[in-house]
Amino acid sequence: xxTRKLVLRPNLKFxxxxxxxxQQDLLIAQAGDERYSIKGQLKDGLTEGRINGxxxxxxxxxxxxxxxxxxxxxxxxxxxxxFILNINAPGYQSYQSVVNVKNDLDLGxxxxxxxxxxxxxxxxxxxxxxxxxxxxxxxxxxxxIGGNQVFGIPPEPKRLEGNFYLDVKWNKASILLYRxxxxxxxxxxxxxxxxxxxxxxxxxxxxxxxxxxxxVQNIVWVDEVANVPRYFVNGxxxxxxxxxxxxxxxxxxxxQVPLVRxxxxxxxxxxxxxxxxxxxxxxxxxxxxxxxxxxxxxIHKVPNRxxxxxxxxxxxTEKMENFIKExxxxxxxxxxxxxxxxxxxxxxxxxxxxxxxxxxx
Numbered sequence: 001x002x003t004r005k006l007v008l009r010p011n012l013k014f015x016x017x018x019x020x021x022x023q024q025d026l027l028i029a030q031a032g033d034e035r036y037s038i039k040g041q042l043k044d045g046l047t048e049g050r051i052n053g054x055x056x057x058x059x060x061x062x063x064x065x066x067x068x069x070x071x072x073x074x075x076x077x078x079x080x081x082x083f084i085l086n087i088n089a090p091g092y093q094s095y096q097s098v099v100n101v102k103n104d105l106d107l108g109x110x111x112x113x114x115x116x117x118x119x120x121x122x123x124x125x126x127x128x129x130x131x132x133x134x135x136x137x138x139x140x141x142x143x144x145i146g147g148n149q150v151f152g153i154p155p156e157p158k159r160l161e162g163n164f165y166l167d168v169k170w171n172k173a174s175i176l177l178y179r180x181x182x183x184x185x186x187x188x189x190x191x192x193x194x195x196x197x198x199x200x201x202x203x204x205x206x207x208x209x210x211x212x213x214x215x216v217q218n219i220v221w222v223d224e225v226a227n228v229p230r231y232f233v234n235g236x237x238x239x240x241x242x243x244x245x246x247x248x249x250x251x252x253x254x255x256q257v258p259l260v261r262x263x264x265x266x267x268x269x270x271x272x273x274x275x276x277x278x279x280x281x282x283x284x285x286x287x288x289x290x291x292x293x294x295x296x297x298x299i300h301k302v303p304n305r306x307x308x309x310x311x312x313x314x315x316x317t318e319k320m321e322n323f324i325k326e327x328x329x330x331x332x333x334x335x336x337x338x339x340x341x342x343x344x345x346x347x348x349x350x351x352x353x354x355x356x357x358x359x360x361x
Contacts, residue, residue, distance in 0.1 A: 050071030198216060259293055
């Protein structure tokens with residue numbers, strides 16, 4: 001009996017191993033054995049040169065590669081799933097993007113900037129946030145394929161009408177963080193004015209995470225309806241009478257004298273008169289826009305009279321006054337201010353318009 005047990009035990013182990021391998025093959029077959037590749041190219045945002053030796057990884061996986069031969073990289077044999085793509089190159093800002101692998105992906109040209117890069121001009125935006133990556137938010141990035149489902153806003157308190165969002169829509173965003181100047185892509189975002197926080201989610205998912213505004217240096221999102229970019233800078237990098245400002249400013253016109261807009265949300269209490277049955281029954285959230293111009297990172301409220309406004313443009317005062325008169329521009333309107341500041345900044349070499357038109361909330 002003892003000898004027979006010794007003979008049967010190896011056979012039992014053999015059949016167990018066969019069963020395990022069979023089960024593994026079955027699971028792989030059920031999950032699908034398709035494998036895909038992710039490729040792209042890296043360039044320096046200052047020199048336009050290609051970046052070799054960067055490490056490209058898919059977070060929390062073993063998928064990794066290195067850029068070479070003109071900044072090209074290729075990650076192979078990737079299975080169908082959603083990943084966070086990390087790019088790290090010595091001396092450069094790190095880059096992070098959400099990629100949804102459903103087929104072979106070509107991420108195209110990705111721009112990296114040196115760590116600690118500062119804009120040599122007195123513009124409102126770091127060049128990082130105006131890089132080639134931003135234009136890709138519109139249509140070219142494969143990780144943004146798919147519709148933009150609007151995630152429902154939680155019900156407001158019973159007697160409070162409105163919301164504290166700068167824009168209630170979820171818009172594709174590219175975010176520049178203060179820490180290590182890391183660039184985040186692949187998220188949909190919206191901004192809560194009251195709490196100074198960004199809400200982020202991935203496409204086709206309802207899970208929302210929050211990102212404190214204090215961590216964000218710049219953000220650009222593509223308006224889901226108008227299909228134009230909107231740029232925002234952290235007020236901590238600006239000054240009002242020498243003091244940093246809380247919240248975010250939208251950059252409408254960049255250049256020598258940028259035009260920015262700040263949106264404030266406040267609660268207007270109910271003025272309903274029970275006896276007369278007139279007035280607003282509920283409290284309401286109201287949003288108000290204020291326009292500023294920047295000089296040496298200091299914000300100044302835009303004058304609402306033509307004579308005071310043209311004095312902002314120093315030696316070009318007379319030219320700007322003639323331009324306003326000849327074109328019958330109403331400087332008391334946002335669109336009029338947009339035209340005036342766009343014309344002034346276009347006088348200087350290297351000017352590039354940020355947005356093709358003004359969006360009024």
